[in-house]
Amino acid sequence: MKVVITEFMDTDALTGFSAGIDVRYAPELVEDRAALLAAASGAEALIVRNRTQVDAELLAAAPGLRVVGRLGVGLDNIDMAGCAARGIAVYPATGANTRSVAEYVIGTAFSLSRGAYAATPGMIAGDWPRGTLGQGGEIAGRSLGLLGFGAIAQAVAGLAAPLGLRVMAADPHLPPDHPAWRDVQRLARETLLRKADILSLHVPLTPETAGLLDAAALAKLKPGAILINTSRGGIVDEDALCNALRAGHLGGAALDVFAAEPLDANAGARFADVPNLILTPHIAGVTAEANVRVSRITVENVDRALTEPVA
CATH class of the missing domain: 3.40.50.720 (NAD(P)-binding Rossmann-like Domain)
Structure with missing residues (x-):
């Protein structure tokens, strides 16, 4: 064999x-x-x-x-x-790899909310951006929206609640009487988009979810909202996301997955100079x-x- x-x-x-x-x-x-x-x-x-x-x-x-x-x-x-x-x-x-992905979501939520951790090169060069970087926020008290509420999203919820995040989720495939909903607010997808301060995606790539977070959907997110995608590339319209970040409508984003993987220089060029953006090479679930x-x-x-x- x-x-x-x-x-x-x-x-x-x-x-x-x-x-x-x-x-x-x-x-x-x-x-x-x-x-x-x-x-x-x-x-x-x-x-x-x-x-x-x-x-x-x-x-x-x-x-x-x-x-x-x-x-x-x-x-x-x-x-x-x-x-x-x-x-x-x-x-x-x-x-x-459930725990690894869940920790990635929480870690990037912290980083993007605070917006302070990319200052090292500038500080080495003599910058002291205390005024601007001191405007970052805490995640406690924010609303975490989980689009899809399977095992990984449930693990994220378990880590988020003790940190003071208000957890809400949308998943039409999880029965309303499932015990996972006990401490999580169950919402329709459109309502979740409007209410989430931090939106984390946990859906598979299917014909129904391809391009789900397009320009129209991103426009429904709160001003200053943060988007985290550890599910699959192709669910988020990458150009529309970059436009929303550059325009200041969104406050930040973390992408671990991309429509084309591995990301080459041509595909990566769209992300140049986009503010408060974290890109990682499909490693949310890959820890030692x-x-x-x-x-x-x-x-x-x-x-x-x-x-x-x-x-």
Whole structure:
């Protein structure tokens, strides 16, 4: 049995595979499509992150594929229908990076609200911007809006409430009687957009959510509101967001995900000179601790799928 791993993971977790399983750890394959297709030809299992496109072409190149392990939770890079049609099991590492994403949301909310932490270069050059940087705000007493209220958003809510944030959420797919709503105000999406001082996105990329935060939706946000996106690129209209930040309608934004990943110089140019903006390379859920958990859970899932007898 052969496992091909196409992106980085905690290599210590590889010792968790059963004897007799041939493991090829080749994170460079994500950068070389031809080599990836060739490597997949003899694979019974693939382990991927978000950049490896497990599409029809890759599935066709892997006739013996039985299982896909996802080092994370998003599945939009995997042809789920194609896998289902062939009986290929897909295992995300559910819950393994929840804490990391939740801490990222709270951390960027602090930073963007205070607006003081990019002063180091200017201060080294002799600036002393005490007057302007002393105008930053506290997050206590602000309204945190969570668009989507699954496990990660619920973890954010759990961290936010003790800090004095008023937590509200919108999620039509979570039943009104679900216990997660007990300490969170349940709102319709349009109402959430109007009321949130800080809006954090926690929805998958689907035809319904693509472009959801366009210019019209951003205009509905409160003046000075902060937007945080750790879900998926393509949900936020990046040009419209930059315009809203430059115009001063929004007070700040953090983007960990982008419509085109990795972000190249051409795509990145739109963000030049945009105020109070944090950009990170899809790492909200990638910490040292989360990488260990994600890798261990994924190895366990794939090993079990390969070694347990079929019922």
